[in-house]
């Protein structure tokens with residue numbers, strides 16, 4: 044019932060957002076292009092390097108693209124739906140604009156997220172989807188309904204992991220008015236997850252599995268899809284995501300209590 | 308049963324103090340200095356349904372902070388708030404349904420959306436019945452003259468237009484209590500008048516409780532029967548508007564029209580001559596009500612010069628409030 | 643005459659001197675930047691180690707050379723980043739360009755001084771990273787002072803090239819409000835084509851040509867090649883000539899572009 048109401052509300056917010064986007068059509072295009080260019084830059088890097096060597100510690104170019112595609116896909120979802128967490132500090136908390144989320148009869152987190160759907164994420168989503176499709180065809184993955192469901196679950200868990208980490212770190216804005224530095228520090232670790240975790244020393248792969256678990260967003264599902272041995276880890280994504288979500292929401296609530304608004 | 312109940316309410320803020328210069332910046336890199344200020348300090352009052360309360364005080368007195376605690380935006384450091392029997396911070400969502408808020412200093416609407424789209428979104432958020440929504444919208448359009456504004460995005464509205472839009476958005480869900488934090492700041496006389504009229508109408512028609520802060524005493528005189536004055540986070544007066552004028556108008560002026568030019572006269576203690584135009588045959592005296600009375604001043608003057616007429620000015624609210632802000636009240640308040 | 647130049651220089655120096663203070667004001671940003679950069683260095687270090695796991699040289703570069711190049715390029719990559727489009731965007735949006743133009747210092751020179759301040763501070767701030775890279779990631783710095791001298795000159799010239807390009811690019815903000823997207827676009831292009839992510843030697847010929855046709859390599863690939871020993875010191879005069887040619891060309895273009903773009907503001911009345 045409550046969920047249904049929020050879904051309907053989200054649709055309303057989205058509709059209004061698109062009206063604004065259509066008003067600024069050039070900005071829409073620049074935004075979409077900018078993410079594509081960023082993606083192209085890192086993909087070109089991988090391509091340029093991988094044409095010089097047969098494989099990266101036993102991982103071929105296509106296999107690496109699969110990992111890369113998975114992490115891009117997972118990341119694009121919070122990019123679309125939760126981008127306001129990035130700007131929360133500067134745009135809403137420093138200015139006191141966050142007040143308005145607190146005087147409305149809906150969940151303030153929902154209000155914050157729904158306030159701005161970020162179309163830039165669409166570009167990333169497309170890039171990720173194309174990469175996964177192309178690379179899985181190239182390595183000859185035979186898609187079954189089961190694998191498809193696994194893929195969707197893996198992407199959603201990955202997205203949830205990204206979102207939860209972002210939520211947890213953006214709470215710092217309630218104390219220091221600015222969350223980008225803290226979020227960035229954690230968020231940027233996902234760069235590790237663009238490559239097979241096996242190229243790193245044990246410390247790094249442990250960190251990315253058990254502490255900042257970006258590994259579940261890319262590497263472990265890729266292992267499973269490619270039929271490489273990884274033990275039970277490919278199955279732990281959803282649980283990890285659920286735990287992180289629960290913890291991050293608690294942290295968010297804790298931070299909310301420390302919201303101090305601004306003078307005036 | 309009161310709609311708002313506040314007991315010993317306090318709010319402390321912690322802020323980092325920055326020292327100037329590079330050395331200070333480097334020091335702050337490792338050890339920031341924390342400072343604590345009490346913005347609201349043991350405030351206590353109750354508001355009955357249908358009241359219009361003016362909450363006034365100098366800049367930084369703690370007015371906005373109080374409103375933020377009443378609306379559930381801030382969690383009090385100490386003390387208790389009850390709004391319609393609820394704790395507004397803990398039960399924020401339920402509380403939010405019943406209240407409307409306007410912060411004169413910042414917009415609560417969507418910057419880039421046409422005003423009507425913002426309103427539609429708000430009607431969905433508050434789950435307003437569509438029929439009732441249309442009815443109210445018509446009514447508000449008439450009262451606040453919004454007709455041409457509906458299609459305009461907030462970002463391109465003038466201050467006065469924006470404020471009318473904000474008021475509409477804050478009242479369209481028919482809240483039982485409205486908090487208005489400086490709703491007339493920076494507006495021209497006509498718009499001010501219109502907004503006051505609108506607030507009074509809402510209060511009369513629906514019995515909406517209004518809690519209002521302002522620096523414009525015109526708002527207070529036109530709207531409020533009761534005034535709460537806060538200074539440095541503490542309440543220094545809570546009572547009827549009329550009493551302030553009677554009780555705290557410490558200085559009053561008395562004007563004599565004289566037959567001849569006023570020569571220098573000796574004045575009783577507590578009386579001063581106010582600045583005056585020497586060409587006019589007028590003598591304006593300002594006296595301290597705690598030291599002397601109007602009749603004593605008048606007879607003292609009449610003993611010395613020929614008086615044609617004299618008048619005693621009622622103390623106006625702004626001069627009284629200025630005195631209170633300046634600290635007159637503290638000396639005056641009976642223990 | 644000399645006194646006039648001297649007072650001008652003093653004014654510009656004052657603008658440049660404010661930059662380090664601003665940096666320190668945002669202490670968390672400093673820490674964040676530091677950590678994020680260490681992560682990137684780590685990723686690059688292991689990635690390139692894995693690339694070279696098969697042994698041997700690739701495209702004439704040994705693992706040690708490539709690592710040296712990549713680590714230095716990563717550390718110095720702020721040299722090709724710029725906040726100019728953002729700043730200009732803000733000035734235009736808030737209508738402050740008019741006020742800026744009224745100041746008694748040439749607008750472009752003033753911003754050049756500021757950008758030089760930014761770059762100088764950037765390089766100083768990188769010192770801890772350099773130490774970490776030397777200790778943990780086997781980075782080597784040259785001991786020959788001639789290399790350092792040549793490096794300093796190429797950095798200085800290269801920075802001017804990128805500044806002038808950004809000045810030209812920033813003129814776009816007079817025509818669109820989506821400054822953020824433009825900025826991301828520019829940063830993405832700069833990161834790849836400056837050689838911050840991969841040495842130009844690795845690229846296929848057509849890509850390398852594009853890189854050389856863009857100004858970003860002048861500010862990063864060229865100085866870093868000198869410092870990491872990929873390019874010999876004797877190459878310096880040739881590299882400088884190319885850089886100076888860029889500066890002259892972009893200098894003329896940027897002033898022309900700005901002259902055209904600023905008219906849009908004056909026509910609209912700011």
Ligand SMILES: Nc1ncnc2c1ncn2[C@@H]1O[C@H](COP(=O)(O)OP(=O)(O)OP(=O)(O)O)[C@@H](O)[C@H]1O
Nearest residue numbers: 303304305306307320346366367368369370371372
């Ligand atoms: N978020 C905050 N962080 C730190 N200090 C604050 C904060 N909000 C308010 N203060 C301080 O609390 C005191 C009261 O501020 P408040 O905004 O309540 O004053 P006010 O009565 O509304 O004043 P004004 O008439 O200027 O609006 C001020 O000293 C202010 O500096």
Ligand SMILES: [Mg+2]
Nearest residue numbers: 307370371488
């Ligand atoms: Mg205030």
